[in-house]
Amino acid sequence: SPRAVNVDLQTDATLQVDISDALSERDKVKFTVHTKSTLPNFKQNEFSVVRQHEEFIWLHDSFVENEDYAGYIIPPAPPRPDFDASREKLQKLGEGEGSMTKEEFTKMKQELEAEYLAIFKKTVAMHEVFLCRVAAHPVLRKDLNFHVFLEYNQDLSVRGKNKKEKLEDFFKNVVKSADGVLVAGVKDVDDFFEHEKTFLLEYHNRVKDASAKSDRMIRSHKNAADDINRIASSLYTLGTQDSTDLCKFFLKVSELFEKTRKIEARVAADEDLKLADLLKYYLRESQAAKDLLYRRSRSLVDYENANKALDKARAKNRDVLQAETSQQLCCHKFEKISESAKQELIDFKTRRVAAFRKNLVELAELELKHAKGNLQLLQSCLGVLKGNT
Amino acid sequence: LQLEEDEAKDSFDVDVAVTNPEKVVQFKDTSLPMFRSKAFTVRRRYSDFLGLYEKLSVKQSLLGCIIPPPPEKSVVGMTKVKVGMDDPSSVEFVERRRAALERYLQRVVSHPSLLQDPDVREFLEREELPRAVSTQALSGAGFLKMINKASDAVNKMTIKMNESDTWFEDKFQEVENEEQQLRKLHALVDSLVNHRKELCGNTAVFAKSMAMLGNSEDNTALSRALSQLAEVEDKMEQLHQEQAASDFFIFEELLADYIRLLGAMRGCFDQRMRAWQRWQEAQSTLQKKREAEAKLLWANKPDKLQQAKDEITEWEARVTQYERDFDRVGMTVRKEVLRFEKEKAKDFKSQIIKYLEAMLQSQQRLIKFWEAFLPEAKAIA
Numbered sequence: 001s002p003r004a005v006n007v008d009l010q011t012d013a014t015l016q017v018d019i020s021d022a023l024s025e026r027d028k029v030k031f032t033v034h035t036k037s038t039l040p041n042f043k044q045n046e047f048s049v050v051r052q053h054e055e056f057i058w059l060h061d062s063f064v065e066n067e068d069y070a071g072y073i074i075p076p077a078p079p080r081p082d083f084d085a086s087r088e089k090l091q092k093l094g095e096g097e098g099s100m101t102k103e104e105f106t107k108m109k110q111e112l113e114a115e116y117l118a119i120f121k122k123t124v125a126m127h128e129v130f131l132c133r134v135a136a137h138p139v140l141r142k143d144l145n146f147h148v149f150l151e152y153n154q155d156l157s158v159r160g161k162n163k164k165e166k167l168e169d170f171f172k173n174v175v176k177s178a179d180g181v182l183v184a185g186v187k188d189v190d191d192f193f194e195h196e197k198t199f200l201l202e203y204h205n206r207v208k209d210a211s212a213k214s215d216r217m218i219r220s221h222k223n224a225a226d227d228i229n230r231i232a233s234s235l236y237t238l239g240t241q242d243s244t245d246l247c248k249f250f251l252k253v254s255e256l257f258e259k260t261r262k263i264e265a266r267v268a269a270d271e272d273l274k275l276a277d278l279l280k281y282y283l284r285e286s287q288a289a290k291d292l293l294y295r296r297s298r299s300l301v302d303y304e305n306a307n308k309a310l311d312k313a314r315a316k317n318r319d320v321l322q323a324e325t326s327q328q329l330c331c332h333k334f335e336k337i338s339e340s341a342k343q344e345l346i347d348f349k350t351r352r353v354a355a356f357r358k359n360l361v362e363l364a365e366l367e368l369k370h371a372k373g374n375l376q377l378l379q380s381c382l383g384v385l386k387g388n389t
Numbered sequence: 390l391q392l393e394e395d396e397a398k399d400s401f402d403v404d405v406a407v408t409n410p411e412k413v414v415q416f417k418d419t420s421l422p423m424f425r426s427k428a429f430t431v432r433r434r435y436s437d438f439l440g441l442y443e444k445l446s447v448k449q450s451l452l453g454c455i456i457p458p459p460p461e462k463s464v465v466g467m468t469k470v471k472v473g474m475d476d477p478s479s480v481e482f483v484e485r486r487r488a489a490l491e492r493y494l495q496r497v498v499s500h501p502s503l504l505q506d507p508d509v510r511e512f513l514e515r516e517e518l519p520r521a522v523s524t525q526a527l528s529g530a531g532f533l534k535m536i537n538k539a540s541d542a543v544n545k546m547t548i549k550m551n552e553s554d555t556w557f558e559d560k561f562q563e564v565e566n567e568e569q570q571l572r573k574l575h576a577l578v579d580s581l582v583n584h585r586k587e588l589c590g591n592t593a594v595f596a597k598s599m600a601m602l603g604n605s606e607d608n609t610a611l612s613r614a615l616s617q618l619a620e621v622e623d624k625m626e627q628l629h630q631e632q633a634a635s636d637f638f639i640f641e642e643l644l645a646d647y648i649r650l651l652g653a654m655r656g657c658f659d660q661r662m663r664a665w666q667r668w669q670e671a672q673s674t675l676q677k678k679r680e681a682e683a684k685l686l687w688a689n690k691p692d693k694l695q696q697a698k699d700e701i702t703e704w705e706a707r708v709t710q711y712e713r714d715f716d717r718v719g720m721t722v723r724k725e726v727l728r729f730e731k732e733k734a735k736d737f738k739s740q741i742i743k744y745l746e747a748m749l750q751s752q753q754r755l756i757k758f759w760e761a762f763l764p765e766a767k768a769i770a
Contacts, residue, residue, distance in 0.1 A: 203605045210598040217595045220588035227581035234574040241566065246734040253741055260748075353608045357769035360614060364763040371755045378749040385742055 014038050017135045017150065019128040020048065024120055028052055029081045031127055035150045041142075042151055053080055055149065055156045056127055059134075062145045070295045070333075071340035072140065073348055075133035076284030078126040086116045104233055111229070118269060122277065129281075190338070196345050197293055204286040211279035218276055221268040228261035249385065256381040260374055267370045274363040282352060289348050296341050299334045306330040437518050438490055441497075444508045454503070455657050455725045457496035458649045460489035488638060492646060499732070557719070560726060561658050568651040575644040582641060585633035589626055596622035610769045617765040624758050628751050635747040643740045647733065654729060657722050664718045668711035675704040 014037060021032035034048045060077035063069050090112050097105055134140045149156070188194040232254045239250030306327040313323035438459045445456050497503050498513075512518070596619045603615030682697040 199605070199607055203602075206598070206602045206605045210595070210602045213591065213595040213598045217588065217591040220584055220591050223584040224581060224588055227577060227584055231574065231577045231581065234570065234577055238567075238570050238574070241563075241570075244730075244734070246737060249734075249738055249741070253745075256745070349608065353611050353769060356611055356614070357766065360618065360766040360769065361763070364759050364766050367759045368756060368763070371752050371759065375749065375752040375756065378745055378752065382742065382745055382749065385738070385745070 015135050015141055017128075017131045019124050019131070022120070022124045024083070029120075029123060031124065033131065033150060041147055047151060047153075049150065049153050051149065051156075053078070053127070056130060058156065059145055059149050060130070063134075063140065063143070064291075066143075069140065070299065071292070071337035071344070072137070073285070073288045073292050073344045075130055075137070075140075076281075076288045078123070078130045081119075081123040083116065083119060086112065086119055090116070101233075101237075103236075104230075107229065107233065111226070122273075126281075192342060193293070193296070193338070196289075200286060200290050200293060204283070204290055207279055207283045207286055211276065211283050214271075214276040214279055218268050218272050221271065222265065225261050225264035225268060228257050228264060232257035232261060252381065252385060256377060259377050263370050263374050263377075267367065270363065270366040270370070274359045274366065278355065278359045282355075285348065285352070289345060292341055292344060296334070296337045299330070299337050303327075303330040303334040431513070431516065433512070433518065434520075435486070435490070436520065437512065438493065440518075441508060441512045445497075445503065445506065448506070448508070449503070454500070454721065455650065455653050455729055456503075457493055457500075458653050459493045460486060461649075485638070485642070489642065489646075492642075496650075496732075500728075556723070557658065557661065561655070564651055564654055564658075568648060568655075571644050571648050571651065575641065575648060578636060578641045578644060582633055582636045585629055585636060589629040589633060592622055592626040592629060596620075596626060608769075614765045614769050617762055621758050621762050625755070628755060632748070632751055635744060635751075639740055639744040639747065643737065647736075650729070650733075654726070657725060661715070661718045661722050664711070664715040668708065668715045671704060671708045671711045675701070675708050678704050 016036040018034050019031050020034035023030045023032075029052065031051050031053075032048050033051050034046075035042070036046050038045065057077055060074065063074045090109075093105070093108055093112060100108070134143075134146055140146065188197060235250050235254035235257065239247045239254055241247060306323070306329075310320075310323040310327045313320045442456065442459045449456055497509060503509055599615055599622060600619035603612050603619060606612040606615055678697065678701045682694070682701060685694050685697050
């Protein structure tokens, strides 16, 4: 199955991960995670397990909570599979079956099933991209939880967070953003990080805005394509009333609209894949990059506090050794994070530029392909219609 | 029954232009020999158009002609309220009315009988028309409503007619079906227009957000490409705007016109029904008069007898007249229907071809935009 790769990743023979299959059940999706590896850590060279969305989240959260990974951009978690809207539409269609002709019903049902399938493919792609990002990361690919995720062929029994844990998370986020505001105000000594901070804050907001607006635009596009679909059906009905010249004309136009609206629907779908999904992905990635900056800032604050504590201890000549050790630890931690963060941010930029290039080129090529297809249909249809009158 | 189809012997252009929003209309005719000059311009108010329709309807109503209805004062009930289209001060509204009045006049003058009508000639030629007063109540929609109500009442009567009536029955059914289908299609096209306008707005907003994103991007080539993408999307907005106008002015208005015309055609069938009624009622009155005469003969009242005989003669003449009227109306209706179907086929074909040609041009421009963008995207490094 084709991967909607928004990220330019170098696939490595020592560890290759993909989602080879997926099953959509009533209210959950089961992903078959397939691994090929020459690493000695695994019992076999090739194996598969079945995972659900919650288990991906568990893995992601375990990375976030791991202090050792504080200096890395944690690949963003895939969004929860959401078929609610699609399911609702299918249900409404079922209820309204009596009020439309058999052809209309079959047509709409096919449309909705195609939509459902598209959403399904997308969620598979997004879960896959997460795993690929982890597998491509020099440090994260060695993570033990990741290996368990890939190999352990039983249910990880990751129950959903209970109410207390959800509340704790909420407060954690509140504190984090408050800190984020505080930290953002502090000018960094290092020019590189100062620039990155300014850049990321603005970039993230703008990508968020662009993402929301691209969704709205594409939805209007889909709506228009749906209208053309119904218009084609209506013209077909008019065309079958009789066998006059005009009726034959209607049938030809109906056929044309049937074809052009398929193309229009494809245009909307491709814009969704190449533009909307790209923006959504970089919304999540830029957030992950911001989180990294935040963690570095936190460690800087800790380092500065440790310095102050050391000065105080020396002044009072009390617990000096303890303060010295603590200060050294904080210093080391801060330097380690800074070093890896710098590389991570540089890699982020490289990935981002490559992904945008790939998707924008593909978008333009697809727009051209579809427009030329439309043009050809219109030209040939007009040729026939004008020839006959 | 051989019917001669009149070819339109005269073809000429009527240009209508609404020069300002206070409903003043200016137009010119060309090339028609019966008019006093080849090309001339008169100023008309919107109410003048309604007045013309009213006069024609009253006169022609007994003859079975299909009178093209003028655009209604408001189109509530046919379309979802759209910003601009129903706002008399908007450019779109003015253009819509202008185009509709133009089509209305073109249909009137392309009808061979209506063209001969003195009211039509006066409308086209006279410098100043007295203000039509009663059009308030009888705007196109109001008059159509009257016809519809009467038509319903007539339909409720069961009528046994002669064998040529199957043609009329079948045609009437066809017209009703077609009107229903067109209404459905009209609603769908209206929905398309609305969605295209939404797409327009959303594309413009998206273009701005892409421009902003391009500004933020610190890789130079990517930043440039994103700005170019924003420009492409701006051009797309323009395309969507034009496409929506084409959807509306060419396709949707065509359907609206024919929904009204089919309504007028139903009125036509109606007139034939009424002519038949009049004939039947006259026959039944004649019968009563004959019975009255017979009674008088039996009762031996010679003074009243002469009156009765006079009345019988009078009613016999009426019966003959009404029968002739009915036949003539029937023939006119048949001719009208055939002429209408030809016009309709021509109209639909030419308008839809125009619509498709606009779509084609739109795609050609779209291709140019994206072809210009592609190298920019490839230049990202």
